[in-house]
Amino acid sequence: MKKVYGSANEALDGLLFDGMTIAAGGFGLCGIPELLIDAIREAGTKDITIASNNCGVDDFGLGVLLKTRQIKKMMSSYVGENAEFMRQYLSGELELEFNPQGTLAERMRAGGAGIAGFYTKTGVGTVIAEGKEHKEFGGETYILERGIFADLSIVKAWKADTTGNAIFRKTARNFNPPAAKCGRVCVLEVEEIVEPGTLDPDHIHLPGIYVNRLIQGQHEKRIEQRTVRTA
Amino acid sequence: MAWDRNQMAARAAQELQDGMYVNLGIGIPTLVANYIPEGVQVTLQSENGMLGIGPFPTENEVDADLINAGKQTVTALPNTAYFDSAESFAMIRGGKINMAILGAMEVAENGDIANWMIPGKLVKGMGGAMDLVAGVERVIVVMDHTNKAGESKLLKACTLPLTAQGVVKRIITNLGVLDVVEGGLKIIECAEGVTEDEIRAATEAAIVN
Numbered sequence: 051m052k053k054v055y056g057s058a059n060e061a062l063d064g065l066l067f068d069g070m071t072i073a074a075g076g077f078g079l080c081g082i083p084e085l086l087i088d089a090i091r092e093a094g095t096k097d098i099t100i101a102s103n104n105c106g107v108d109d110f111g112l113g114v115l116l117k118t119r120q121i122k123k124m125m126s127s128y129v130g131e132n133a134e135f136m137r138q139y140l141s142g143e144l145e146l147e148f149n150p151q152g153t154l155a156e157r158m159r160a161g162g163a164g165i166a167g168f169y170t171k172t173g174v175g176t177v178i179a180e181g182k183e184h185k186e187f188g189g190e191t192y193i194l195e196r197g198i199f200a201d202l203s204i205v206k207a208w209k210a211d212t213t214g215n216a217i218f219r220k221t222a223r224n225f226n227p228p229a230a231k232c233g234r235v236c237v238l239e240v241e242e243i244v245e246p247g248t249l250d251p252d253h254i255h256l257p258g259i260y261v262n263r264l265i266q267g268q269h270e271k272r273i274e275q276r277t278v279r280t281a
Numbered sequence: 282m283a284w285d286r287n288q289m290a291a292r293a294a295q296e297l298q299d300g301m302y303v304n305l306g307i308g309i310p311t312l313v314a315n316y317i318p319e320g321v322q323v324t325l326q327s328e329n330g331m332l333g334i335g336p337f338p339t340e341n342e343v344d345a346d347l348i349n350a351g352k353q354t355v356t357a358l359p360n361t362a363y364f365d366s367a368e369s370f371a372m373i374r375g376g377k378i379n380m381a382i383l384g385a386m387e388v389a390e391n392g393d394i395a396n397w398m399i400p401g402k403l404v405k406g407m408g409g410a411m412d413l414v415a416g417v418e419r420v421i422v423v424m425d426h427t428n429k430a431g432e433s434k435l436l437k438a439c440t441l442p443l444t445a446q447g448v449v450k451r452i453i454t455n456l457g458v459l460d461v462v463e464g465g466l467k468i469i470e471c472a473e474g475v476t477e478d479e480i481r482a483a484t485e486a487a488i489v490n
Contacts, residue, residue: 077329077366078352080345103366130405148404151328152370152412159367172374172415175393175446178407208346220363222346224330227365255365271345277353279337 053214053264054243058089061237061263065202066095069122073158073198074102074112075205075229078131078274081222082111085239085267086204091118101125101158101198101232103151103225108134110272119143125198127151131274150178153195155228160197162231162260167196203233206269207256210238211246214261215254223255230260237263282474283426283455291316292470293382293423293453297323304328304373304413306383307351309423313382324360326378328409330369333361350409370409374416381417383410385424385449387439390486392449392461394422395441407444414445426454426483433485435459435466456480465489 055061072090076082087106090098091114098121105124106113115121116134123145129135138144149157150172160168169192173179183194205226208219216238218226230236238256243266284292290312297303297317304326305313314334317323325334327349334349335356342356349355372378385396394414397407414420427433435452451469452459457480458470465487468477481488 077350078348080329080348080352126406128406128408136403148406150407150411151366151409152374152416155366155370156374170374170415172412173445174415176411176443178411218363218365220344220346220357221327221330221348223363223365225366228367273343273345273348273354274352275348275354276343277337277355278340278343280339 051213053261054212055263055265058085058239058265058267059092061265062086062089062093065235065237066090066093068096070095070201071099071101073200073203073229073232074100075224075226076111077103077221077224079106079111079272081206081218081224081226082106083204083206083239084111084269085265086237087112087114091115091120094118094120096120097122099123099125101154101200101229103127103154105129105132105135107131107274116144123147125149125154127154148178155225157195157198158225158228158232161199162228165197167194169193170195198232200233201235203230203236205230205236205238207238207240209242209244209249210240210261210264211244211249211258213246214238214258214264215249216240216256216258216261217249217253218255227256230256235262236260237265239265239267241269242266282472284472285455287312288472289423289453289455292458293421294318296380296382296421296451297321301379302326302332302377304378304381304417306381306410308384310382310384311351326372328369328373328413330364330366331361333358335361370412373409373412376416376418378417380419380421381413382421382423383413385422387434387436387441388422388424388449388452389436389439390461390465392447393439394420394444394449395439396444398442400442410444414448419450420448421451421453422449423453426456433483435484435486437486456483462489
């Protein structure tokens with residue numbers, strides 16, 4: 051069982067194809083798989099559909115794949131902070147499917163858990179509910195949302211052992227576990243790969259069964275809104 | 282004399298009760314954290330995966346892995362817990378969060394809320410707002426009573442695309458506090474120096490006694 055690869059390019063070898071669907075972890079620029087995103091840019095894969103809460107900023111995160119016009123469609127909850135995104139969307143070059151944030155997270159979780167769909171109250175009576183099945187449970191109306199089944203998951207954790215057991219750090223966990231689980235193949239990038247036995251089994255956030263390939267590298271970890279108080 | 286932003290936040294903070302788990306939206310609702318009453322302990326939830334939000338960090342404490350849902354750097358508290366986004370919205374959707382305090386562009390007399398989209402303008406997305414208002418036990422809106430043209434933002438029916446139907450329980454504006462009740466809005470409190478007649482004049486929604 052070899053899961054550890056030497057670089058992001060090597061880890062993605064044979065997994066990328068035009069028109070594919072990719073689920074990506076991260077919230078804003080926090081906990082994003084920045085090394086794998088760069089490798090996808092270099093690979094030049096086209097017409098990608100990406101399920102990710104956000105789409106980075108103009109020159110970092112998923113924003114770099116917008117600049118190279120590799121993204122056909124985004125499934126997101128919030129896409130501010132990105133001028134190129136708005137330009138492509140308003141000109142019709144980019145498709146956008148808004149998902150309420152919790153619905154997007156649950157769609158990923160469900161897909162990874164083999165659940166084809168679920169009913170939620172979120173979005174009932176709004177544009178989000180248009181065209182979706184409505185059903186009453188206990189006198190309340192719910193809408194049907196579908197699980198996401200992606201061709202590939204790209205996610206980022208703090209540390210993992212060589213078998214892919216991973217732990218995240220603070221709020222950089224966010225969408226990474228649900229995104230990791232909903233892909234047919236999952237590639238994980240971490241700040242440090244350790245030997246099995248180093249991480250406490252009781253502290254594993256993402257069991258290695260969900261991780262097919264893994265790389266270690268230096269992360270920029272850019273901060274979007276540096277907000278400080280005076281000491 | 283109407284309330285300013287900070288006075289609205291301070292009034293909203295009076296809604297907090299000891300032991301509550303609360304989600305604060307972006308803007309004036311974020312300021313509510315500065316006015317939590319003495320003796321009241323509340324745990325703030327951030328939908329990107331955190332319970333127990335601490336103050337903004339000092340320059341030395343800044344950590345790229347620790348942000349709130351507004352993407353601002355924050356700090357942790359001794360009772361902080363982290364979790365993933367699916368877990369975060371499970372607790373929101375599952376009704377475990379006692380209160381959400383958030384802003385709005387329009388609220389209707391039946392409790393409908395619109396706060397995520399203005400057609401024809403830049404559309405950024407709803408983020409977690411739809412999940413929060415649909416799942417949280419008590420939804421409180423903090424907003425200006427009127428727009429820049431002086432027109433009421435408390436309407437008979439929302440004109441903008443909805444975030445959810447019939448979820449708002451209480452509205453705190455610069456003019457006072459109103460509850461959503463059977464038949465319309467009920468004035469609960471006037472801001473200092475504001476009369477009920479002034480609130481009625483500034484409100485399109487039906488006011489009931």
